[in-house]
Amino acid sequence: MALFLAVDAGGTSTRAAVLDQFGNCLGFGKAGPGNPISSGVERATESVSEASRQALGELSEPRPELQGAALAMAGGSVEVPLDGIQSTLRAHGLQNKAMIESDLLAMYLSGTHHSDGFALVSGTGAICARVEQFETSHVADGLGWLLGDQGSGYWIGHEAVLAVAAALDGRAPRTMLTGALLEQLAVPRSALRIEGRPAELQSFLLKIYALRPIQLAGFATLAFDAAEQGDQVAAEILRRAGRALLHSLAAVRPEGTALPLVIGGSILRAGSPVLQTVQEALPGVAVTRVEDGLAGAASIVLRRAGITVDEAVFTRIRDSLGGLRNR
């Protein structure tokens, strides 16, 4: 039996799986943030090590050698020195170097074994890609909070903040988001006005500028909550988020294609109004939702070892991984 290690290192958590050459996942582990850009190389190394250690620890001793490893990470991670991660994986018994792979490709391959198709992800950021012959041939957006990420959690959180600011100074209709955001930021409600402006708007402004911009992504959940309670302003923000994602997708996906579409990220979770907007605009398109890129990383590590990942192997990866996760 040959053993392989697959790791999906994300901004919130890192997941690892150990699998055999048939796609049977035999061990699973989970640890903290693993994105070396947003969390730092040291933290990412710890998380990758810890998740891998857990996954390998589930196998009985003596276990066969690790034949290879694939490490799915955010694009651009290759520009960060990853020696620490490589040596920590050697300490876990990996003989050769781990392959660093695109997390977007891993996300896509978590949903399908097809060489060609499309991926659309909206979490803190938003990105979409066309995949051809198991490579991302055309990427749209994914440019971060200042340059893009349109329809992402950041985008929704920022729009919520803009809507509250505009509602407070009379440029836009009232919204439930105001109460929710001011409460979350511990801004006391007040009818006081100072120099022509509500005092609570001034306090809100100071609280927002004290944050790092990317932290606005944390307010996206308030928009989902308000929309669910019937708030029209929040509902419209979510509709526009869906349309923004469709707009980005259209840049990489020819209309009418029958190739698979894999989606992921918390903003497109099951039941999300944003997902609904996306699906309604793509009638008849088979959309597969995935939780993360771990199954795809597993698929990649086998394929790089020369093993064909057909529907049977892909299904085995997905089902055995699902079994380990749902214990």
Add this chain to the structure above:
Amino acid sequence: MALFLAVDAGGTSTRAAVLDQFGNCLGFGKAGPGNPISSGVERATESVSEASRQALGELSEPRPELQGAALAMAGGSVEVPLDGIQSTLRAHGLQNKAMIESDLLAMYLSGTHHSDGFALVSGTGAICARVEQFETSHVADGLGWLLGDQGSGYWIGHEAVLAVAAALDGRAPRTMLTGALLEQLAVPRSALRIEGRPAELQSFLLKIYALRPIQLAGFATLAFDAAEQGDQVAAEILRRAGRALLHSLAAVRPEGTALPLVIGGSILRAGSPVLQTVQEALPGVAVTRVEDGLAGAASIVLRRAGITVDEAVFTRIRDSLGGLRNR
């Protein structure tokens, strides 16, 4: 003869004037940035001192005592310790404390002697206000780059950057802004693609994230240039900037009012397409454009001393100040 000092401390430059009780401006001075929030208290103090010194230096000795001073500054400056500025003005012969006044009110009163009306300013930021009885009774926007400033120089620069990013990855039409921005940022043009994305987009992204967000305001001029050369994407950004300003103005200004509207800021300079959009939406409205808040600060210092600033006094301030500036 009684003498008064008026200072308008802005983010780019600081201007000072010395005037008599009839509104005759007798001295004028100009120095560097005077906003204590964006430039620091020390720099602001230097600028206020230097501009005041210049203005006072134009009077022949011995000159009468300074009866009062008004210092127009960005809202929120009152929360900054201004003792240094007060003592520097005492060193210039001011007996009592300088009055700190809103730069927005000073801008409005640079354009009219009427107690009631509206001000709309779009420079790096954007703000508008209703003025009632010489006080700003209702302010809209002016909330900074992350929370508002819609239709401002920052907003235009950011939209230009978004348009270039979207054009480069195929989400939006081509625009002259791409060449102009990449050249300004010294991004080499390249047809190379890396992981499904143009290499020049990746370089562009790194250059943009190396800036402080507010620096995007510097790209607004590229949008004006491109629009003038017939670029439709840039022209549409400027039209939307105008509509955003009108939207903010509508929050403080009842439709059909006959009260004066004073406008200022580089984005609304004479001949600007943004100004054109604003004026076309307000047919028959008398719009007065002002360069800064210095005449208004002069008007305020007289009024606070109990002197009525009627049309004659206001005209005297404006004309004598214009004479000194145009030497």
